[in-house]
Amino acid sequence: MSAGYRLPARPDRDGDQQLRLLEDAWEKAVPHWQDDVARQFGTHHWVPLRDESRLYLESLRAMMDLLDAAERDTE
Amino acid sequence: MTAIHADIDALTGLRAALTRFRYAQREVTDRGADAIEGTRASLEAKASHWRARLEQGRAELAACRDRAAAEQDAPVDCSGYARAVSEAGERLEHIRLWQQRIDQQVIEFQGAASRFKNLLETDLPRAEEQLAAIIASLHAARRVQPSGS
Numbered sequence: 001m002s003a004g005y006r007l008p009a010r011p012d013r014d015g016d017q018q019l020r021l022l023e024d025a026w027e028k029a030v031p032h033w034q035d036d037v038a039r040q041f042g043t044h045h046w047v048p049l050r051d052e053s054r055l056y057l058e059s060l061r062a063m064m065d066l067l068d069a070a071e072r073d074t075e
Numbered sequence: 076m077t078a079i080h081a082d083i084d085a086l087t088g089l090r091a092a093l094t095r096f097r098y099a100q101r102e103v104t105d106r107g108a109d110a111i112e113g114t115r116a117s118l119e120a121k122a123s124h125w126r127a128r129l130e131q132g133r134a135e136l137a138a139c140r141d142r143a144a145a146e147q148d149a150p151v152d153c154s155g156y157a158r159a160v161s162e163a164g165e166r167l168e169h170i171r172l173w174q175q176r177i178d179q180q181v182i183e184f185q186g187a188a189s190r191f192k193n194l195l196e197t198d199l200p201r202a203e204e205q206l207a208a209i210i211a212s213l214h215a216a217r218r219v220q221p222s223g224s
Contacts, residue, residue, distance in 0.1 A: 012103075014102075045202035
């Protein structure tokens, strides 16, 4: 029998890293951008983007954990 | 860019980060989907392997039992074949359970993945466009030529 499917580098970890980079960019921008437009952008774009990204990446992490476990447990 | 344009610099940096994020996360979602399909294919190959072993084991066990029925005087031991059938059946069932767990988890995962993809394809470009407009208006207000124009 074949050795099974080898999962590539975990995409959820790369996704987490990308989100951290984006959060850093946001944190750098906030001190220089404090008007009503900034607050509106934060409410309508930034917060939904950050929250939805976190939800997706948590879900992806759970999925990848399960795939890893399935491969290991059926060797 | 001088310090008085720190807001423009910061927003330009944020916009670039949003664009990088969009491309990078698109790749992340593709890789996630590939991993699911890869594992599903792998489990199906393993299931197919053990299904074939089970069929072969059952045939060998049946043949052994036929020999045992034909041999009235000398006992024929078929326990090895019976164990092989049992093991193949257990391995196959184990793989089936994993396949079911993955199928269930995929259903839950697809909801989050679909919302996130929609965000990457629709909402995020809008946010980038809005930032570009804000940066352009800041440049215009200070009579500064945007870089690259």
